Amino acid sequence: MKIALAQLNYTIADIVGNKEKIIVALNKAKESAADLVVFSELSICAYPPDDLLDYPHFISNCIQAVEEIAKHAIGITVILGSPTFNESKIGRRLYNSACILQDGIVKHTVHKTLLPTYDVFNEARYFEANSSFKTIEINGKKIAITICEDLWFEMERFNYSGNPLEELSKYRPDLLINISASPFNMHKKIERLNVLKNVCMRYALPLVYVNQTGVHTDLVFDGNSMVINENGSLVLECSNFKEDFQIFDTEKENREIDFKEAEETELMHDALIYGIQNFFGKMGFSKAVLGSSGGIDSAVVQALATRALGAENVKAILMPSDFSSEGSVLDAKKLSENLKNNFEILPISNVFDSFGQTLKPMFEGLEFGLAEENIQARSRAVLLMAISNKFGHILLNTSNKSEMSVGYTTLYGDMCGSLSVMGDLYKTDVYKLARFINKELEIIPYSIIDKAPSAELRPNQKDSDSLPEYDVLDQILELYIEKQKGIEEIVQLGFESALVNRIIGMVNRNEYKRFQAPPIIRIRSKAFGRGRQIPLVSKW
Numbered sequence: 014m015k016i017a018l019a020q021l022n023y024t025i026a027d028i029v030g031n032k033e034k035i036i037v038a039l040n041k042a043k044e045s046a047a048d049l050v051v052f053s054e055l056s057i058c059a060y061p062p063d064d065l066l067d068y069p070h071f072i073s074n075c076i077q078a079v080e081e082i083a084k085h086a087i088g089i090t091v092i093l094g095s096p097t098f099n100e101s102k103i104g105r106r107l108y109n110s111a112c113i114l115q116d117g118i119v120k121h122t123v124h125k126t127l128l129p130t131y132d133v134f135n136e137a138r139y140f141e142a143n144s145s146f147k148t149i150e151i152n153g154k155k156i157a158i159t160i161c162e163d164l165w166f167e168m169e170r171f172n173y174s175g176n177p178l179e180e181l182s183k184y185r186p187d188l189l190i191n192i193s194a195s196p197f198n199m200h201k202k203i204e205r206l207n208v209l210k211n212v213c214m215r216y217a218l219p220l221v222y223v224n225q226t227g228v229h230t231d232l233v234f235d236g237n238s239m240v241i242n243e244n245g246s247l248v249l250e251c252s253n254f255k256e257d258f259q260i261f262d263t264e265k266e267n268r269e270i271d272f273k274e275a276e277e278t279e280l281m282h283d284a285l286i287y288g289i290q291n292f293f294g295k296m297g298f299s300k301a302v303l304g305s306s307g308g309i310d311s312a313v314v315q316a317l318a319t320r321a322l323g324a325e326n327v328k329a330i331l332m333p334s335d336f337s338s339e340g341s342v343l344d345a346k347k348l349s350e351n352l353k354n355n356f357e358i359l360p361i362s363n364v365f366d367s368f369g370q371t372l373k374p375m376f377e378g379l380e381f382g383l384a385e386e387n388i389q390a391r392s393r394a395v396l397l398m399a400i401s402n403k404f405g406h407i408l409l410n411t412s413n414k415s416e417m418s419v420g421y422t423t424l425y426g427d428m429c430g431s432l433s434v435m436g437d438l439y440k441t442d443v444y445k446l447a448r449f450i451n452k453e454l455e456i457i458p459y460s461i462i463d464k465a466p467s468a469e470l471r472p473n474q475k476d477s478d479s480l481p482e483y484d485v486l487d488q489i490l491e492l493y494i495e496k497q498k499g500i501e502e503i504v505q506l507g508f509e510s511a512l513v514n515r516i517i518g519m520v521n522r523n524e525y526k527r528f529q530a531p532p533i534i535r536i537r538s539k540a541f542g543r544g545r546q547i548p549l550v551s552k553w
Contacts, residue, residue, distance in 0.1 A: 014152045014264070017042035017050040018249070020238045020257040022227030023059035024295050026071070031057055032078040035093060038258060039085050045260050048152050052093035053192050053225035053238075054125075054161040055109065057082075060094075060194030060225060061232070066107060066139045072096050079112050079119060086114035090151050092158065094192050096140075097122055105141035111158050111192055113149055121149050125160035126177040133196060133232060133535070133544040146180040154263075157186035157218070161193040182216050188263070189216070193224040197235040198538045199280050202253075205237070206272060210245040217243045219263070226256060228291035230432075231532045231542055233284050240267070247272055254287040278449045281442060281536055282317070285434055288534035289321035292432050293407065302406035304393050304427075305329035305349065305356065307341030309466060311411040312348050312457045313443055314434045316450050318409055319352045328406060329356040332393045334365060336469050344461045351456050364392045386470035390426025398429060407431045410531050415440040415483060417530060417541060418490050419516065420523030421468075421476070428530055436533030437540040439487040440466070481512060489516050495539045525549050 019038040023031045035052060042050035054060055057075045065071050079095045091114035096107050109125040124143035128136035148155040159177055178189075189212070195205060213220050219242045226236030233254075240249035240261045248267035251257035253275070261267070275283070293299060301318050305311050311329075318327045329349045333342050342358075349356040368388050369376075376384075401408045410430025414437055416422050435443060447457050466476040466483075480486055489508055492498040493516075500517055504510045527541045528549055539545055547553065 014049060014154060014262075015045070015047045016221055016240075016261045016263065017045060017047040018221065018223050018238045018240070018251060018257070018259045018261065019050055019052050020223060020226055020236045020251045020259075021052065021056065022256050022291070023053075023056060023225060024227075025059040025062055025229055026065055028058055028074050028078050031059060032082055035082055036085055039082065039089070039091055041258060042260075043089050047089060047260060049090045049092065051190060051192060051221060051223045052091070053223050054094040054111075054194040055096065056093045056192075056225065057095040059227075059229065060161075060234075061133075061229070062096075063135075066096060072098060072107065079114070083112075083114040083119050084117050087117055090115050092190060092192060094160065094194075097124075099141045103141075105137075105139060107140050108143065109136060109140045109160060111160055113151075113158070115151075123147070123149070123158045123160070132539070143177070146177060146184070148181065148184045148186045154187040155184060157181040157184070157189045159189065159191045161191065161195060178212065178216055182218075186218060189213075189218045189220045191220060191222045193222060193238075194234065195224050196535065197233040197284060199277055199284075199536055200538065202235065202237055203272075203274060206239070206247065209239070209241055210247075213241045213243055214245040219243050221261065226252075226254065228288045228534070229295075230292065231535050231540070233288055233535060235284070242267060242269075254283050278442075278445045281438065281446055282449055284536045285317050285534055286321045289318055289409075289432070289434060292534075293322060296407075298405075298407045300326050300328070300404070300406040301409050302328045302330060302397060302400050302404075303409045303411060303430075304397055305331050305345040306469070307331075307337075307343070307345035307348075307461060308469075309443055309447060309457075309461055310413055310435065311345075312461050313447050313450065314409055314411045315348060315354065316352060316447075316456055317434060319354060324353040325355075327352070327354045328400075329354050330397060330400060331356060331358045332361050332396060333358070334361050334389050334469070336389075336471055336474070338469065340460065340464070341469060344458050347458045348456075348461065351458070359396055361389060361392045361396070364396075365389055368392065381471065386468070387423045387426055389470050390423035390468075394423075394426045394429040409434055410436065412436055412530075413438050413440050413443050414537075414541070415480075415487055415490060417527055418494065418523070419480065419486070419519040420526055421480060422526065424526050424529060428526065430531045433531045433533040436530065437536045439490065440483040441487045481516070485512075486516065489513055490520070493517055493520060494545070495537060497539075521547075521551075521553050 075095050097110040111123040113121040126143040130137045223238045225234045235253045238251040246269035249261050331345045408430045410433040412422050413435045422428050447462050467474050492503050503513045
């Protein structure tokens with residue numbers, strides 16, 4: 014049997030556009046003499062549609078689109094994902110389904126069994142879990158179909174029961190097909206491969222796994238669809254971070270291929286560029302603006318945005334104050350020249366002085382402090398948002414995860430923006446990324462990379478005045494946020510108790526800031542946003 018793997022980039026709720034994209038791939042599969050073409054989970058509406066699933070007409074439109082696609086399923090079988098109504102009226106009103114299209118109609122549906130409710134997933138909010146099992150006959154082969162059983166990753170850890178594969182294996186299937194919407198993180202690719210290999214070896218079944226690609230605001234989907242044989246050997250692999258279409262022939266000799274694993278910093282780089290491109294493309298935007306300080310964070314975001322959108326579509330705004338060093342201004346200019354970006358210099362000294370004069374009756378006799386530092390950051394934000402409003406440019410946020418974790422950011426200041434490009438990168442990651450960007454040519458001036466990080470909001474300020482060195486800080490943050498270790502566990506790993514308590518206290522106190530942050534492109538296993546929901550007010 015010839016099976017087409019259609020790895021596509023869908024847009025959430027663009028049911029007509031997704032339908033047309035599916036039909037194009039379906040016809041391509043026909044031209045390739047494929048017997049079966051497989052699309053990803055919820056492909057008709059894209060994953061995750063979230064509370065759009067609460068609108069009955071949204072579901073009806075999805076089902077109608079699937080029926081229209083079915084008319085093209087003549088001489089070929091199609092498997093695609095769609096929400097469907099739960100006709101039993103018992104439990105949730107919807108199923109997350111795989112629709113099997115044959116002979117011009119929707120011939121069968123298979124519903125998702127394991128509904129993830131951890132990290133970024135919340136499927137039990139919308140869907141009823143499947144409780145009946147069957148295989149589908151296609152070209153004389155018994156096919157077991159499962160839907161993004163991402164809980165395969167977690168079953169042993171959380172002792173989940175109800176593995177659909179145990180039930181399906183009783184029917185002695187010839188092939189397992191998994192349609193998926195599995196989000197990317199930097200370690201997911203190898204984890205995913207190992208889990209799928211183990212499934213194939215445990216049940217002695219070949220597996221066709223089809224994942225969606227694309228980015229939906231914060232969630233990156235890498236694709237990486239694949240075929241693994243019954244011995245657990247990888248025999249076909251689709252691309253990362255782009256659409257792909259591959260044909261797998263079960264009757265041909267399918268030799269094991271090498272697994273292509275990119276270096277971690279390269280994965281960061283490619284995922285963030287993909288995230289920027291998809292955000293702008295799917296929202297219908299083309300132009301970006303950002304504040305360029307001459308520091309490492311804004312420099313890396315500017316370089317990534319330029320690669321994603323083109324030099325002519327990125328505008329840098331330099332906003333020096335009386336505390337900005339001459340070197341920082343020169344570095345920011347040099348960066349824009351290297352990237353061939355347009356830039357403007359808008360000094361904020363007069364703006365800052367004006368605020369000072371207005372507040373003088375209330376601030377008289379008080380020392381210069383955090384309030385004055387934040388006024389500078391908010392002055393810059395006002396200018397950037399004015400430019401965004403006037404010219405239709407989208408403001409990119411340049412904060413990193415280290416700063417956002419401990420609150421070393423200004424609410425309504427440097428936290429402004431429509432998209433946080435690096436909110437899931439620790440400061441040490443930012444430096445790695447800068448060096449990666451410079452691997453062939455000095456794009457980011459090394460004077461930016463080599464100088465001590467500073468917000469430059471008061472005389473001779475350095476980040477190290479308020480924070481430990483980033484190589485130490487980031488280790489503690491990763492242990493607490495990603496690995497969910499407690500204070501005592503972190504201290505036992507060799508970190509100073511007072512420091513750990515101080516850092517974790519800062520993280521916990523600043524949840525209210527992160528609650529108001531722009532959406533963050535997720536590249537780690539635990540990003541701020543939908544994947545980490547902590548009460549704003551608690552004694553934690």
